[in-house]
Amino acid sequence: MGEDRAMEANDAEGSVPDAGPEDTAARPHTGRRRNEAVRRAILDAALRLLVESEGAPITVEAVARAAGVGKQTLYRWWPSKGAVLLDALTDRAGQDVPPPDTGSLREDLRTVVAATFDAAQRAPWAPALRTLVREAATDPHLAELLRAYTGTRRALLRDVLDRGRARGELPADRDLDLVVDQVYGLFWYRFLLGHAPLDRAAAERLTDSLLAPGTP
Amino acid sequence: MGEDRAMEANDAEGSVPDAGPEDTAARPHTGRRRNEAVRRAILDAALRLLVESEGAPITVEAVARAAGVGKQTLYRWWPSKGAVLLDALTDRAGQDVPPPDTGSLREDLRTVVAATFDAAQRAPWAPALRTLVREAATDPHLAELLRAYTGTRRALLRDVLDRGRARGELPADRDLDLVVDQVYGLFWYRFLLGHAPLDRAAAERLTDSLLAPGTP
DNA sequence: ACTTTAACGAGACCGACAGTCTCGTCAAGC
DNA sequence: GCTTGACGAGACTGTCGGTCTCGTTAAAGT
Numbered sequence: 001m002g003e004d005r006a007m008e009a010n011d012a013e014g015s016v017p018d019a020g021p022e023d024t025a026a027r028p029h030t031g032r033r034r035n036e037a038v039r040r041a042i043l044d045a046a047l048r049l050l051v052e053s054e055g056a057p058i059t060v061e062a063v064a065r066a067a068g069v070g071k072q073t074l075y076r077w078w079p080s081k082g083a084v085l086l087d088a089l090t091d092r093a094g095q096d097v098p099p100p101d102t103g104s105l106r107e108d109l110r111t112v113v114a115a116t117f118d119a120a121q122r123a124p125w126a127p128a129l130r131t132l133v134r135e136a137a138t139d140p141h142l143a144e145l146l147r148a149y150t151g152t153r154r155a156l157l158r159d160v161l162d163r164g165r166a167r168g169e170l171p172a173d174r175d176l177d178l179v180v181d182q183v184y185g186l187f188w189y190r191f192l193l194g195h196a197p198l199d200r201a202a203a204e205r206l207t208d209s210l211l212a213p214g215t216p
Numbered sequence: 217m218g219e220d221r222a223m224e225a226n227d228a229e230g231s232v233p234d235a236g237p238e239d240t241a242a243r244p245h246t247g248r249r250r251n252e253a254v255r256r257a258i259l260d261a262a263l264r265l266l267v268e269s270e271g272a273p274i275t276v277e278a279v280a281r282a283a284g285v286g287k288q289t290l291y292r293w294w295p296s297k298g299a300v301l302l303d304a305l306t307d308r309a310g311q312d313v314p315p316p317d318t319g320s321l322r323e324d325l326r327t328v329v330a331a332t333f334d335a336a337q338r339a340p341w342a343p344a345l346r347t348l349v350r351e352a353a354t355d356p357h358l359a360e361l362l363r364a365y366t367g368t369r370r371a372l373l374r375d376v377l378d379r380g381r382a383r384g385e386l387p388a389d390r391d392l393d394l395v396v397d398q399v400y401g402l403f404w405y406r407f408l409l410g411h412a413p414l415d416r417a418a419a420e421r422l423t424d425s426l427l428a429p430g431t432p
Numbered sequence: 433a434c435t436t437t438a439a440c441g442a443g444a445c446c447g448a449c450a451g452t453c454t455c456g457t458c459a460a461g462c
Numbered sequence: 463g464c465t466t467g468a469c470g471a472g473a474c475t476g477t478c479g480g481t482c483t484c485g486t487t488a489a490a491g492t
Contacts (some may be wrong), residue, residue, distance in 0.1 A: 029461090030465075031459085031468070032459045032460055032468045033461095033468075034467095038468085038469075057354065057449090061450090068470085069470070070472080071470095076468075076469090080450085134353040134354065135353075137354065138353065147409065175421050178402075178418060182402050190401070193366070195367075202394065209425075246436070247488085247489065248487070248488045249438085249490095250439070254440075286440065286442055287441095287479095287481090288439095288440080288443095288482085288483095289439075289440060289441075
């Protein structure tokens with residue numbers, strides 16, 4: 001995803017009036033090339049600040065200074081502050097494990113929920129993610145990116161439920177979107193407010209609550 | 217609540233060193249009195265902007281201008297922008313109806329959940345509340361006030377559940393805090409993301425999901 | 433009436449911060 | 463060696479929350 005965003009800013013240059021669409025891709029690249037070390041330095045600095053931030057806002061200048069980079073370099077490759085932060089977070093932490101498929105809905109669901117809760121509790125990315133969500137409140141661009149991200153998470157969980165229902169482990173008329181939202185609703189609510197734990201026990205009880213205790 | 221906050225700023229004046237605590241309350245009020253019409257004008261203007269905002273941020277200057285008031289007047293009575301906005305919202309919309317106690321947990325829960333969902337869907341305060349939450353992301357003061365508010369909401373729902381459990385409508389070992397968070401978690405998740413409805417049907421299904429369908 | 437006190441409207445001012453612009457420099461390819 | 467574009471540095475702009483100041487005005491005591 002990081003590369004996609006990075007390119008975005010670049011091909012905006014193709015908007016010369018009446019230049020013809022092939023002009024953008026046709027002209028070979030000349031001049032000095034992008035320095036990969038700089039990209040890494042920016043991403044690393046952003047992630048470090050994000051992790052250490054504990055909810056405090058991050059400034060672009062701080063990221064640039066920490067990376068030893070000019071602000072313009074940053075804005076040359078990312079469209080906004082939020083994009084950099086999200087990129088930094090997903091670049092490292094973003095290897096999504098595929099949801100399990102053990103043949104038992106109860107088992108799969110418990111695993112997914114527990115993993116989600118666990119990641120939010122344990123990881124150093126917890127404060128980072130909290131900060132990111134805060135930034136998203138005032139950064140429409142970031143909000144959109146985050147919305148897309150949560151969308152794929154929902155879809156993944158939805159798949160698990162669909163498989164379970166196909167196996168007859170859930171009544172055919174059960175509202176699966178509601179179940180998905182009950183999981184992530186509780187998750188974000190507790191994650192952002194922090195008034196109650198997101199531990200293993202909570203995951204266990206949530207799973208039991210969603211699958212009626214009597215269900216196989 | 218409005219009055220309380222308003223006073224807060226005022227008695228800060230009592231912090232003269234070694235003046236004695238009774239000095240604050242003892243000295244009769246002299247000088248020009250607070251103009252109630254101004255308070256109303258500020259609150260009304262803030263609410264109007266909040267309702268019309270549709271998620272867009274509200275500036276203090278806009279509120280002051282809309283109320284025909286100097287910024288200092290605003291800051292004389294409220295400690296921050298967020299406090300004004302929250303005050304404006306709770307001042308009008310804030311008459312909390314006491315939760316029902318019909319003797320049936322299922323009935324009470326359905327009523328509370330449906331009322332909560334309904335209020336968020338129907339009311340013109342929906343965008344206002346969304347804006348407020350957004351502002352809270354960057355305004356620690358407002359975040360604290362909002363946290364307190366949601367705390368009382370949780371406590372109210374918790375009471376309903378406690379009564380139900382006392383009547384034996386819920387197993388004694390059920391995690392009631394989890395149930396509460398499942399309700400408000402889903403609520404805020406859908407309210408803020410807006411990807412799925414918070415209608416009567418959703419309230420119905422959520423209630424059924426929390427109270428095992430077979431329970432009396 | 434006169435004085436004191438504090439609220440009021442207006443708006444200058446400050447500090448932070450996102451994002452832009454400019455400039456001198458440096459590397460990649462012709 | 464010449465053109466092109468990335469780079470670091472940092473000045474600059476615009477916005478906004480919050481403070482400060484000032485001249486005016488209303489309430490209360492004398």
